[in-house]
Amino acid sequence: MKRGGKDSDNNSSEEDTADKSKKLRTTSEHSQTCDWGNLLQDIILQVFKYLPLLDRAHASQVCRNWNQVFHMPDLWRCFEFELSQPATSYLKATHPELIKQIIKRHSNHLQYVSFKSHFISALTVVFVNSKSLSSLKIDDTPVDDPSLKVLVANNSDTLKLLKMSSCPHVSPAGILCVADQCHGLRELALNYHLLSDELLLALSSEKHVRLEHLRIDVVSENPGQTHFHTIQKSSWDAFIRHSPKVNLVMYFFLYEEEFDPFFRYEIPATHLYFGRSVSKDVLGRVGMTCPRLVELVVCANGLRPLDEELIRIAERCKNLSAIGLGECEVSCSAFVEFVKMCGGRLSQLSIMEEVLIPDQTYSLEQIHWEVSKHLGRVWFPDMMPTW
DSSP: OHHHHHHHHHHHHHHHHHHHHHHHHHHHHHHHTOOGGGSOHHHHHHHHTTSOHHHHHHHTTSOHHHHHHHTOGGGGSEEEEEEOOHHHHGGGOOOHHHHHHHHHHHTTTOOEEEEEESOHHHHHHHHHHOSOOOEEEEESOOOOHHHHHHHHHHHTTTOOEEEEESOTTOOHHHHHHHHHHOTTOOEEEEEGGGOOHHHHHHHTSTTSOOOOEEEEEEEOSSTTSOOOOOOOHHHHHHHHHHOTTOEEEEEEEOOGGGOTTSSSSOOOOSEEEEEEEOOHHHHHHHHHHOTTOOEEEEEEOOSSOOHHHHHHHHHHOTTOOEEEEEEOOEEHHHHHHHHHHHGGGOOEEEEBGGGEEOOSSOOHHHHHHHHHHHHTSOOOOBOOOOO
């Protein structure tokens, strides 16, 4: 009986093993014969959204189902077109003919477009055929005033964001045309040479919505060779009366001798970034002329302490909540006084340890505790990593 019982147990165990092997074999066969062409289109759509344009085009040739997804409107509401000179980056470039085919078929669906191209013909195709663009970013592209007029004619009711950089063929008149016609524009980013009194007044008209963000890049490549015009205070005042909550962001990449036209009277800047060395005199004028300042970043200043300038900024800029200092010098006592005056509203305080100069009142070890006390949270200066 015992022997028979043991044989029965062995037979049962062998049957269980056979069943498991059969299930594994069935599962393996199923995975090997899975029909990728019958995947749900919503799943394929999400995958396609992560693919570059050329890869999307190749994937669309796999089967009819994938090709249908390739032409779904939801796939083309947001896209970045990049065309580069074949001599520089051929593999990254998108062929103009492929873009033309896509634009002709999906121009009514495009809403958010980022364009980087040396081929003005491809950009013209976008402007001519699109009818509902709401966001457009143009970088390093030879777009000109006539092209902008075409854009405005087709998208004046929908365009809300326009960012332009490295577009030397556009004139202030071209940007003014955009402001005059696109009354729903809420965000605008451009180079300082395109900024004019006429543009600010156009953005301040009653028929124009209140602008939310205006970014101005003030850039000089060759010292002494770029002339910077002056914007009238009355134009800034009219602009702020119309859009009192606008964020005016200004990036300065100038040499010290080129700052003379700036900060001579009150301007409504909220965010200032100085990418090159800026003098004590200019920072002192910032404290006197930028009462709306919210964020200040100074990458370099030199070897003269900025004690008085920081104190003046704390006194005059009551909305300041973020500051960053790189290659500058500030005495520990002045820095503590600055933090004490600003108090807990300083949500971001990025100061390199090398900026802080110990004095008779505070050492580097003591300043950590003193600043933390006035901020109401633990604070440490940033440290340069050693490799």
